[in-house]
Amino acid sequence: LAKTTQPISMDSYEGQEVNITCSHNNIATNDYITWYQQFPSQGPRFIIQGYKTKVTNEVASLFIPADRKSSTLSLPRVSLSDTAVYYCLVGSSGGSYIPTFGRGTSLIVHP
Amino acid sequence: SAVISQKPSRDICQRGTSLTIQCQVDSQVTMMFWYRQQPGQSLTLIATANQGSEATYESGFVIDKFPISRPNLTFSTLTVSNMSPEDSSIYLCSGLTGNLYEAFFGQGTRLTVV
Numbered sequence: 050l051a052k053t054t055q056p057i058s059m060d061s062y063e064g065q066e067v068n069i070t071c072s073h074n075n076i077a078t079n080d081y082i083t084w085y086q087q088f089p090s091q092g093p094r095f096i097i098q099g100y101k102t103k104v105t106n107e108v109a110s111l112f113i114p115a116d117r118k119s120s121t122l123s124l125p126r127v128s129l130s131d132t133a134v135y136y137c138l139v140g141s142s143g144g145s146y147i148p149t150f151g152r153g154t155s156l157i158v159h160p
Numbered sequence: 161s162a163v164i165s166q167k168p169s170r171d172i173c174q175r176g177t178s179l180t181i182q183c184q185v186d187s188q189v190t191m192m193f194w195y196r197q198q199p200g201q202s203l204t205l206i207a208t209a210n211q212g213s214e215a216t217y218e219s220g221f222v223i224d225k226f227p228i229s230r231p232n233l234t235f236s237t238l239t240v241s242n243m244s245p246e247d248s249s250i251y252l253c254s255g256l257t258g259n260l261y262e263a264f265f266g267q268g269t270r271l272t273v274v
Contacts, residue, residue: 081261083261083262085263090267090268090270091265091267091268092164092252092254092265092266092267092268093203093263093265094265095261095262095263095264098259098261098262136202140261145191145208146191146256146261147191147193147205147208148193148205148254148256148263149205150195150202150203150204150205151202152202153202
């Protein structure tokens with residue numbers, strides 16, 4: 050199971066773009082990268098997943114370099130409501146996929 | 161997508177007693193999981209709930225302490241047995257659906273043992 054490393058915390062201001070990088074040096078060939086968001090007193094919520102290059106949805110973008118040893122979650126023009134903990138997960142569905150959470154990054158957006 | 165409902169949302173229990181947490185999914189899920197989350201900490205996987213068979217427990221968690229049932233594809237229970245204050249935590253139920261990497265989570269059960 051590939052271990053992930055993220056910054057423990059980040060601060061930003063409303064309207065700015067936030068980039069959270071996750072390191073996963075031991076990622077396996079079949080592993081996908083998934084990001085979750087968790088607000089206080091709620092369960093985590095799936096944001097985005099990717100295998101390589103760039104993926105974009107209505108919430109965020111995910112950038113994955115060619116070596117796949119890291120990934121960057123990009124949140125455009127954050128608002129106060131984006132204050133949350135963001136988790137990077139790496140795993141493969143080969144056999145069965147079990148979401149395993151690392152420490153996560155606590156993002157605080159200031160007015 | 162899937163909506164996961166957990167009951168109870170919170171409880172305060174006496175040490176030595178047991179609490180059963182229910183998890184209901186509004187659609188079929190391929191896999192179901194139970195996690196524990198201490199305040200300010202990440203999620204720790206307790207076990208994978210297997211339909212019609214014994215759950216698969218992670219290191220540090222045992223069936224006698226955390227018996228789990230999953231009688232069908234949409235329902236599971238987690239029992240926290242013989243509770244002590246150290247069991248005070250948030251317990252979360254999760255399920256995987258068609259997108260193999262998109263897990264859905266319940267709101268969690270906040271347990272306080274006194």
